[in-house]
Amino acid sequence: GAGVSQSPSNKVTEKGKDVELRCDPISGHTALYWYRQSLGQGLEFLIYFQGNSAPDKSGLPSDRFSAERTGGSVSTLTIQRTQQEDSAVYLCASSLVHLATNEKLFFGSGTQLSVL
Amino acid sequence: AQSVTQLDSQVPVFEEAPVELRCNYSSSVSVYLFWYVQYPNQGLQLLLKYLSGSTLVESINGFEAEFNKSQTSFHLRKPSVHISDTAEYFCAVSSDGGFKTIFGAGTRLFVKA
Numbered sequence: 016g017a018g019v020s021q022s023p024s025n026k027v028t029e030k031g032k033d034v035e036l037r038c039d040p041i042s043g044h045t046a047l048y049w050y051r052q053s054l055g056q057g058l059e060f061l062i063y064f065q066g067n068s069a070p071d072k073s074g075l076p077s078d079r080f081s082a083e084r085t086g087g088s089v090s091t092l093t094i095q096r097t098q099q100e101d102s103a104v105y106l107c108a109s110s111l112v113h114l115a116t117n118e119k120l121f122f123g124s125g126t127q128l129s130v131l
Numbered sequence: 132a133q134s135v136t137q138l139d140s141q142v143p144v145f146e147e148a149p150v151e152l153r154c155n156y157s158s159s160v161s162v163y164l165f166w167y168v169q170y171p172n173q174g175l176q177l178l179l180k181y182l183s184g185s186t187l188v189e190s191i192n193g194f195e196a197e198f199n200k201s202q203t204s205f206h207l208r209k210p211s212v213h214i215s216d217t218a219e220y221f222c223a224v225s226s227d228g229g230f231k232t233i234f235g236a237g238t239r240l241f242v243k244a
Contacts, residue, residue, distance in 0.1 A: 048231075048232065050234070056236065057137075057221065057234055057235055057236030057237040058175075058221060058223075058234035058235075058237070060231065060232075060233055060234070063231045071231055106174075106175070108175075119165065119177040119180060120167075120175075120177070120232060122174045122175040122176070123174065124174050125174070
């Protein structure tokens with residue numbers, strides 16, 4: 016596709032339910048990131064995938080959060096037993112990585128998650 | 132570990148006035164620095180970046196930022212702002228050999244007529 020695609024754009028769920036958020040990166044981009052944007056919190060790093068390397072999960076806030084990237088392309092962020100504090104916009108970004116230079120990130124439009 | 136601090140959460144300014152949005156970073160290795168912008172109801176997009184070479188980098192819409200290694204800063208400036216510059220601005224850093232990009236908390240620039 017032309018850009019990073021995220022689905023759904025909006026998700027309303029009840030506390031305690033599990034949710035899955037999907038990200039389709041730009042074709043050929045080897046790096047994929049998940050960030051969380053909350054009011055007043057800026058962009059919080061969650062997880063980073065680069066090629067076939069083990070993902071950097073250092074930003075995941077709890078063990079209720081997990082992410083997969085199948086075939087080096089599509090990624091799914093799963094939040095189990097959602098809590099109200101999980102409400103935020105979840106952003107996916109992808110980039111090309113050349114040698115030691117970090118290329119710019121291309122962001123999707125995000126998924127607005129509301130936990131009631 | 133690297134981190135980014137944006138000292139101002141909100142910056143109100145009148146149209147045609149100059150503005151500076153501050154950004155400081157911490158990293159033990161060489162860094163690459165970025166400013167991203169998020170206009171109202173739009174996604175994040177790159178404004179400008181410093182990878183190497185000249186420490187002063189510019190965007191196409193008149194913003195510039197200067198990499199200051201001794202002060203570990205990458206402040207964003209514009210000599211004369213427009214209403215259309217109203218947006219949230221995020222400073223970001225990634226380090227040489229590690230491609231994870233860390234963002235600051237953001238600065239909301241509000242340009243008033």
